[in-house]
Amino acid sequence: MADVFQSPAAYVQGRGVVDAIGTHAASLGEQALLLADDTVLEIVEDRVRTSLAEAGLDATAAKFEGEASEAETERLTRIACTHDTDVVVGAGGGKALDTAKAVREGLDGGAMVSMPTVASTDAPTSALSVIYSDRGEFEEYWFYDAHPDLVLVDTEIIAAAPTRFFRSGIADGLATWFEADATFRSEGETIVGGTPTRAGHQLARLCYETLRDHGLSAIDAVERDAVTEAVEAVTEANTLLSGLGFESGGLAAAHSIHNGLTQLDATHEATHGEKVNIGIITQLLLEGRESSVVEDYIAFSRRLGLPVTLADIGIEDPTGRPLDTVAEAACDDAETIHNQPFRVTVPMVRDALKTVDGIADRVR
Numbered sequence: 001m002a003d004v005f006q007s008p009a010a011y012v013q014g015r016g017v018v019d020a021i022g023t024h025a026a027s028l029g030e031q032a033l034l035l036a037d038d039t040v041l042e043i044v045e046d047r048v049r050t051s052l053a054e055a056g057l058d059a060t061a062a063k064f065e066g067e068a069s070e071a072e073t074e075r076l077t078r079i080a081c082t083h084d085t086d087v088v089v090g091a092g093g094g095k096a097l098d099t100a101k102a103v104r105e106g107l108d109g110g111a112m113v114s115m116p117t118v119a120s121t122d123a124p125t126s127a128l129s130v131i132y133s134d135r136g137e138f139e140e141y142w143f144y145d146a147h148p149d150l151v152l153v154d155t156e157i158i159a160a161a162p163t164r165f166f167r168s169g170i171a172d173g174l175a176t177w178f179e180a181d182a183t184f185r186s187e188g189e190t191i192v193g194g195t196p197t198r199a200g201h202q203l204a205r206l207c208y209e210t211l212r213d214h215g216l217s218a219i220d221a222v223e224r225d226a227v228t229e230a231v232e233a234v235t236e237a238n239t240l241l242s243g244l245g246f247e248s249g250g251l252a253a254a255h256s257i258h259n260g261l262t263q264l265d266a267t268h269e270a271t272h273g274e275k276v277n278i279g280i281i282t283q284l285l286l287e288g289r290e291s292s293v294v295e296d297y298i299a300f301s302r303r304l305g306l307p308v309t310l311a312d313i314g315i316e317d318p319t320g321r322p323l324d325t326v327a328e329a330a331c332d333d334a335e336t337i338h339n340q341p342f343r344v345t346v347p348m349v350r351d352a353l354k355t356v357d358g359i360a361d362r363v364r
Contacts, residue, residue, distance in 0.1 A: 004194025005248040008125050008147040015227050018047050018154040022055030028111035029086035032059040035100045036091040040117050068095040069134050077106035086110040094123035102129045105144050114148040118165035119158045119235045121172050121272050124151050125243030136268045138259040158235050159227045166222045168273030169238035170215050171306050175254040175276050176245040177208035183250025188339030190250045200248030207241035254279035256337035260330035266314035277306045285352040298363045308360040323350045
């Protein structure tokens with residue numbers, strides 16, 4: 001198997017860049033469809049349509065209903081076909097962007113612009129969609145040959161979004177290093193269909209180091225809707241470095257455990273990154289990391305305001321069948337947990353999950 005590195009065609013980040021989307025997307029097509037939920041449409045629709053019109057692109061908008069499901073993708077693809085869409089612009093969080101990628105794929109051609117309005121996941125840069133049931137349970141990954149043609153990140157919009165999403169993106173980004181390093185050590189298969197590149201591995205490391213260095217001060221700024229150099233650094237880490245790092249570096253246990261956690265109704269109010277953070281702690285326990293490493297990560301998570309116990313993500317009674325359900329889903333044959341450099345079993349995952357609360361309660 002060959003080493004493979006892939007990426008989106010262009011990445012643009014900065015304060016106010018949403019007003020320049022037309023400049024960057026002018027060569028991509030003629031008829032654009034903006035997909036976003038009501039809240040995001042209120043924030044960006046007029047600005048996006050004005051900028052696209054100035055660049056010669058006609059644009060219409062369609063409401064994203066909130067779940068990256070097969071049914072929602074089919075509904076929005078029908079709308080896109082009705083408008084002869086050749087440029088799909090996805091705006092919002094990870095689920096909106098993943099749905100927009102799926103709609104572009106359903107059109108069998110055309111371009112896709114990824115415009116995150118929260119720095120909450122590394123979905124914006126990737127050539128895949130995470131597909132959920134209509135109830136929010138993880139179902140599968142859909143993989144594509146093409147990455148987004150343009151990723152455009154307006155840090156003024158990012159900073160004005162709820163801080164919880166920003167924190168969530170930091171957790172997703174922190175996982176990138178732990179998972180890419182595990183995949184590198186096992187010579188496992190990455191999302192883009194090869195073994196990890198050194199570039200992907202080092203980008204994942206840089207992502208982690210950036211978040212450790214700037215995460216706390218960036219959160220302080222975002223809580224005040226401020227754009228600082230720390231916010232720029234963390235936004236880039238959450239979005240670009242994490243996206244490139246996970247695709248060309250590899251996923252392992254943390255995201256598989258996230259996927260398992262989505263099977264429990266109790267966790268559906270927790271964000272993607274919040275569940276991933278529990279996955280990171282569980283992965284560290286599976287790997288037998290030194291107590292000092294696990295305790296340091298938990299202490300840092302607490303300072304960031306991220307969940308560190310199962311109760312923090314809605315699981316009040318972490319015993320019995322619920323944890324078996326999580327562990328069984330996490331160990332599915334198709335899951336990336338098998339990129340760990342050792343064999344992982346259902347009892348191992350269940351027992352690591354059981355141990356999370358005890359360590360977290362001790363680290364204050």
